[in-house]
Amino acid sequence: MSQTLSAKPDYTADVVVLGAGPVGLTIANYLGQVGVSVLVIEKLDQLIDYPRAIGIDDEALRTLQSIGLIDKVLPHTTPYHWMRFLTPKGRCFASIEPKTDEFGWSRRNAFIQPQVDRVLFEGLKRFDQVDALFSRDLHQFDQDAEGVNLQMRTLDGKEERVRCQYLIAADGGNSFVRRTLGIAFDGKTAPNQWIVVDIKNDPLGTPNIYMCCDPVRPYVSAALPHAIRRFEFMVMPGETEETLSQPENMRKLLAKVLPNPDKVELIRQRVYTHNARLAAEFRRGRIVLAGDAAHIMPVWQGQGYNSGMRDASNLAWKVGMVVKGLAADSLLDTYQQERRDHARAMIDLSVTAGHVLAPPKRWMGTLRDGISWLLNYLPPIKRYFLEMRFKPMPQYEQGVLVKPEMKVEKNPVGRLFIQPKVRTEAGEVCLLDDVIGSNFAIIAWGTQPTWGMSAEQVAFWKRLGTRFIQVVPSVQMAVSVELPEDVIRVGDEQGRLKEWFGSYPASVAVIRPDRFVAAITLPQTLESTCTRLSQVLAAKPAPIRSTGEAVVQGV
Known part of the structure; x- marks a missing residue:
């Protein structure tokens, strides 16, 4: 300005x-x-x-x-909240039911x-x-x-x-x-609006979320925590929030989804537009x-x-x-x-x-129902929907990361790191992120994670608040070992970290505070990898005291 x-x-x-x-x-x-x-x-x-x-x-x-x-937050959620797409006659033609917890939590949750x-x-x-x-x-x-x-x-x-x-x-x-x-x-604004209706003391009580692909008026029925039921109905041409909110029109909407539309405790309703x-x-x-x-x-x-x-x-x-x-x-x-x-x-x-739920043309809905009926009999297609493989997971090709020096299939750099359960030196079992905190982490399978780093590099990463973590099978935690003061040792409680590192020709991973993999490497190439990464980070040198000693600042 x-x-x-x-x-x-x-x-x-x-x-x-x-x-x-x-x-x-x-x-x-x-x-x-x-x-x-x-x-x-x-x-x-x-x-x-x-x-x-x-x-x-x-x-x-x-x-x-x-x-x-x-x-x-968890007390206000419903874990493993499946999503099911229904034809107008009530047949489920696609169900999304991911059961994986690779990042520590249920893939889909209501809240x-x-x-x-x-x-x-x-x-x-x-x-x-x-x-x-x-x-x-x-x-x-x-x-x-x-x-x-x-x-x-x-x-x-x-x-x-x-x-x-x-x-x-x-x-x-x-x-x-x-x-x-x-x-x-x-971008675009969708031509249709939708009205959201929230009801307490859920009059249906059935779990999960249902997307009914009705060509006359598509709707959604969702079970929410604390016995709340949400319905969403497409607003048809000529309708307004004011008219739909009138008792007789609200009753007609609810009669589409409830056996007794008069016996409800309405919380609120609101019309919104998809953009x-x-x-x-x-x-x-x-x-x-x-x-x-x-x-x-x-x-x-x-x-x-x-x-x-x-x-x-x-x-x-x-x-x-x-x-x-x-x-x-x-x-x-x-x-x-x-x-x-x-x-x-x-x-x-x-x-x-949105086009699956409410196709722009009616013939598209008929085609969708026929094709989905056939595809449900093909196990790979069914797994594709059940396991939510269609969801594009973030993978960064540029930014705060360095490409591996070795050839890697299905490169994990730029992807979210897993979060399994680990066992601490105190014998407690917790999720990995609870050990890392809001910091960078250099995680090594089996080896001492600072072994391949110079003293200057260790000081650099300590200045950023980095956690140096050695991972071993949990059964090895019973054996006492001598490690540098700044190294944390944890046990691989579920075998998932061993499996992850076993998938790549690397045994050390540098993890960013947002849990994305910034780099993978070997102990012998860790120093050069960390040098490249510090340059990508645009990290500033530590301020120098009058005695020539670097000031250590943790994040």
Whole structure:
């Protein structure tokens, strides 16, 4: 913007997060955890409590685990929540029932978003340097070489100014920040709206989620935690939220799915539109877009919420490193490099799922039903749906990673690392991420993980807060061994880590704070691999004391 907001600020913070939704709150929790000062600014006077996302995946749960809130979130979820597509006559032609837990949690879970948003908000109270302001309307901002200035207005018209190093705009699909910056938000809006109806004391009680592909009026029936039932009905031409909400019309809708539409306890209903849009840029200088501000997608695979949580997981640790002086500002360029293509893939998946539920042409529905009837008798096709193999998992080809020096089939670099159970020296069994914390990790199978590193490299990675982890079969934990003070030894409780390392010609993996594999290598080539990776990280050298001693700073 042309005018600089130069007046003395009312608030200062390392990072301002605009928007108290799940993405903004998750980023604020992570940054608070690593000691960064954060100010969350929200336009509304309280957290949103109307019907929103109902599906949370294993990746998002792993992100919530990384910020120490998983135990408070799990009571608001239903694990292993299957999705079934039904023909108009009630035949199930496709069922999504993934039973894998390679990342530590159930692949598909039902939840009620406002309850988890509340957990995220309450989690901010753990950090003295994190604060939140509600009822603030941001109406002007600019940026310079050192930071961002914001000007906002309170409900009573008072003007307030904020100064920060970085602004993370998680302010929704209608993002004021994105629009003001003039960043394109290309895509499509679906021609049909849908009405969401939430009912307490579930009048059906059947588990899971059903997508009924009725050509007259497609609908969704979903069992949610705490005995909540959600129905979603397509809004037909000529209908409005006002007319559908009238008692007699609501009764007609519910009569389609309930034996007694009069015996219900309605919580609320709301009409919404499906959009599929992607921002042309995720970053402009010291301002970064995240969540719906960067991409929005139809709800049919529950990926809008989960894609936003992937943004939070990818972005938060990078912002933390830059603000703490551990990496150059250029590290933030890798956020768009890594996230934008996958966000596009999830948009495409969600649009395709919507076409399966409600085909644009009726003849397409008839063709779908016939083909699906045949394909269900082919085991490979059935497994493809059951195990959710159609979901494109993130794999980064560029960004914070180094390609292996050796030839590797099905290269794991740029993919999410597994999270099995491990046994600690104290004899406790826990998930691997609980050992790593919000840090980098260098994990070695069988060998001492710092053996191939120089003293300078060990000091470098310690400065980043890295966990050095030696993995052995759990039965070997009974034998005491001498290790460097900074090395953690864990037992491979389920044999999954041995299986993972056995799949590649490597025995050492460098894991990023978002649990993606940054590199794989051997002990003898670990030093050169770590040198290449430190360059990709844009890591800054440690400050030097007057005595010539490096200052050690942990993340």
